[in-house]
Amino acid sequence: MRLRLLITAALLGFCGLPLAAQQGSTPPTPSRGVRYPRLLIRNAMVIDGTGNPVHGPLDIMVEGSTITSVRPARPVDEFGTGRGGSAAAGPAADKVIDATGMYVMPGIIDVHSHIQFSRSGPMPKDYEYKLLLAHGITTIRDPGSGEGIDTMVAHARLSAENRITAPTIIPYATVAADNPTDVRAMIRRVKAAGAMGLKVFVNRPDVWDAIGDEAKLLGLPIATDMRIQEYDVRDAARLGVRSIEHWYGIPDAAIPGGVQHFPETYNFDNESDRFRWAGDLWRQADSARLSVVLDTMLAHHMTWDPTFGVYEANRDIGRAQTLPWFAEYAHPAVMAYFAPDPTRHGSYHFDWSTADEVRWKNNYRIWMKWVHEYAMRGGNVTVGSDAGFIYHLYGFATIREMELQQEAGFEPLEVIQHATSNGAKLLGIANTGVIRAGYSADIAIVDGNPLQNMKVLYATGVDTPVNGKIVKRGGVRWTIKQGIVFDGEQLRAEIRQMVKDAKAQRAAGGGQ
Numbered sequence: 001m002r003l004r005l006l007i008t009a010a011l012l013g014f015c016g017l018p019l020a021a022q023q024g025s026t027p028p029t030p031s032r033g034v035r036y037p038r039l040l041i042r043n044a045m046v047i048d049g050t051g052n053p054v055h056g057p058l059d060i061m062v063e064g065s066t067i068t069s070v071r072p073a074r075p076v077d078e079f080g081t082g083r084g085g086s087a088a089a090g091p092a093a094d095k096v097i098d099a100t101g102m103y104v105m106p107g108i109i110d111v112h113s114h115i116q117f118s119r120s121g122p123m124p125k126d127y128e129y130k131l132l133l134a135h136g137i138t139t140i141r142d143p144g145s146g147e148g149i150d151t152m153v154a155h156a157r158l159s160a161e162n163r164i165t166a167p168t169i170i171p172y173a174t175v176a177a178d179n180p181t182d183v184r185a186m187i188r189r190v191k192a193a194g195a196m197g198l199k200v201f202v203n204r205p206d207v208w209d210a211i212g213d214e215a216k217l218l219g220l221p222i223a224t225d226m227r228i229q230e231y232d233v234r235d236a237a238r239l240g241v242r243s244i245e246h247w248y249g250i251p252d253a254a255i256p257g258g259v260q261h262f263p264e265t266y267n268f269d270n271e272s273d274r275f276r277w278a279g280d281l282w283r284q285a286d287s288a289r290l291s292v293v294l295d296t297m298l299a300h301h302m303t304w305d306p307t308f309g310v311y312e313a314n315r316d317i318g319r320a321q322t323l324p325w326f327a328e329y330a331h332p333a334v335m336a337y338f339a340p341d342p343t344r345h346g347s348y349h350f351d352w353s354t355a356d357e358v359r360w361k362n363n364y365r366i367w368m369k370w371v372h373e374y375a376m377r378g379g380n381v382t383v384g385s386d387a388g389f390i391y392h393l394y395g396f397a398t399i400r401e402m403e404l405q406q407e408a409g410f411e412p413l414e415v416i417q418h419a420t421s422n423g424a425k426l427l428g429i430a431n432t433g434v435i436r437a438g439y440s441a442d443i444a445i446v447d448g449n450p451l452q453n454m455k456v457l458y459a460t461g462v463d464t465p466v467n468g469k470i471v472k473r474g475g476v477r478w479t480i481k482q483g484i485v486f487d488g489e490q491l492r493a494e495i496r497q498m499v500k501d502a503k504a505q506r507a508a509g510g511g512q
């Protein structure tokens with residue numbers, strides 16, 4: 001397969017684009033998900049996504065793509081689900097999922113999920129999509145894909161039409177330019193191409209002003225990290241930015257004197273420098289100033305999407321490099337991309353020292369405290385993974401983010417709210433993220449209780465003692481996107497096969 005390297009001109013910072021994008025490869029395989037006229041989920045314990053406590057057991061009726069009723073579980077016959085169904089209960093369900101002993105929650109919304117069809121080499125186009133669905137993720141916001149906005153808009157449509165196996169995709173386009181005129185033209189172009197929002201990195205103040213103005217005119221939300229530059233998160237608030245990704249611009253707005261202290265040899269364009277010394281940024285920020293910055297963000301209804309997980313390798317590189325799911329679920333092109341290499345984005349873990357890890361552990365403590373504080377003041381906090389970089393594997397990364405939000409002090413119910421209805425709020429999709437009649441049938445049916453252990457959401461499951469023996473339990477048994485049912489076990493088997501095939505191909509000297 002011939003590869004064409006697309007060298008990205010812009011300087012990309014954490015969430016950058018892949019240096020190589022696969023061209024002209026085969027399209028994803030057709031969807032095998034099925035949407036039923038009437039689907040009944042029986043006898044489920046329900047986490048509704050609003051922060052309400054668990055209710056159950058409940059029966060959930062889905063008609064087409066919509067939840068039409070959620071009510072206390074009733075005997076099978078009352079629904080007319082086949083044998084001896086009563087006519088009074090209405091038409092029979094076409095499909096019944098017995099969720100006895102399982103927990104049902106809204107499909108997860110990952111608001112920071114780059115679509116990547118290649119890393120160090122090409123991967124099957126279904127690979128990432130299936131990993132996402134296998135973890136109950138039914139909606140993603142793609143904050144800029146190296147595959148280009150046209151491809152992402154096309155895939156969003158194919159997904160909506162159930163022609164590919166993929167979550168609902170909200171495609172954002174990355175914009176940057178040297179001057180206000182060019183950036184305005186670029187924004188108009190991506191809007192016409194179907195972009196639903198803008199992802200913005202580093203820009204001159206006059207270009208930022210033009211972006212804010214043009215985005216407002218065209219009704220496009222902006223996501224940005226406000227990585228260290230002349231403007232910080234206070235300017236972003238003024239310009240109407242909808243979400244702060246990661247965190248940099250927040251402590252940067254609270255540094256006494258305004259300029260962060262770096263070693264004399266620091267170079268922002270050296271990723272190793274940038275990631276190492278970012279680990280000192282929260283320590284340098286002043287608490288009183290941070291408090292005011294948070295109030296400014298609140299006043300402008302900004303969402304904070306912290307993406308704790310994608311930096312986690314910085315505090316514990318050995319753990320990150322040996323995660324248990326890599327063996328069966330990591331495509332070799334992803335693993336090769338993660339390996340330390342100064343030419344690749346996010347692959348900067350060479351000479352990573354004990355002191356670096358300690359610095360980052362302290363950075364996390366302060367960062368987590370302020371994210372929690374933002375939510376306590378009423379700020380919207382979401383779940384975004386930024387997977388595909390730094391040992392952060394698609395799907396698993398989203399669940400890891402949820403675990404880290406629990407570590408930040410949130411109750412599991414709050415974490416699930418971040419991962420569902422808070423994401424819907426950020427994306428302006430009013431009818432998803434909650435298990436409730438009238439809402440979209442975006443649902444994850446989980447073999448286990450994620451409130452008790454978030455790890456049950458991992459495709460690898462959890463070790464559970466049954467009759468004195470340890471067996472694998474857990475995983476998302478069914479993922480339902482817009483009423484379309486995907487079998488979790490089948491997805492997991494297909495992913496493992498893709499990985500196996502890719503490894504065999506490599507061993508035989510083929511592939512990438």
Ligand SMILES: [Zn+2]
Nearest residue numbers: 014015016386
């Ligand atoms: Zn990113």
